[in-house]
Amino acid sequence: MMNNSSSSSASSLPPSSIVKIMKTQKGGDMLYIDGYLYHCNKKRPSCESGTTYYWKCTRDGCREFATTKKLGEDHQVLKFNEHYHAPDPVECEVVEVLNTLKKQALEEQYISATVLANKTLAENQMVA
Numbered sequence: 309m310m311n312n313s314s315s316s317s318a319s320s321l322p323p324s325s326i327v328k329i330m331k332t333q334k335g336g337d338m339l340y341i342d343g344y345l346y347h348c349n350k351k352r353p354s355c356e357s358g359t360t361y362y363w364k365c366t367r368d369g370c371r372e373f374a375t376t377k378k379l380g381e382d383h384q385v386l387k388f389n390e391h392y393h394a395p396d397p398v399e400c401e402v403v404e405v406l407n408t409l410k411k412q413a414l415e416e417q418y419i420s421a422t423v424l425a426n427k428t429l430a431e432n433q434m435v436a
Contacts, residue, residue: 329383330403333410338403339363339374341388343395345403346374360386367393405429 330338337348339361346363353359358379365372375387409425 327383327385328400330400331407332403333406337361338366339376339383340400341374341385343397343399344372344374344391345396345399349373365391366399367391 327342328340330340332338332347339346339348345366347366348361349364350362351359352362358377361376361378361383363374363376370391370393372389372391373387374385374389376383376385378384412427
């Protein structure tokens, strides 16, 4: 779960913002904010105020970043900068489908790649 509050030094997120934490194919953390995808660049633990996460945009050439603070299970967005490129909401769905495929491939070792891909695509079309 994410909290969309932000500090005055960053662009504020509208209340309707879509913010979520996902896993990369290698098990790392990814942050999705309104069509922009970030990978975790750095984590700094703090005894009294939770862990601060520093995120970098995954788009080649984009130098923008976001900062969140993890308090318990929730991440609070502290900073979110504007990007020079347009958001890509499909990118998040691609990551989720690839993660689902990988998980199913590990669980169902004797299923062919074609059957697995067709099954995953059919499930995602039913959700959408």
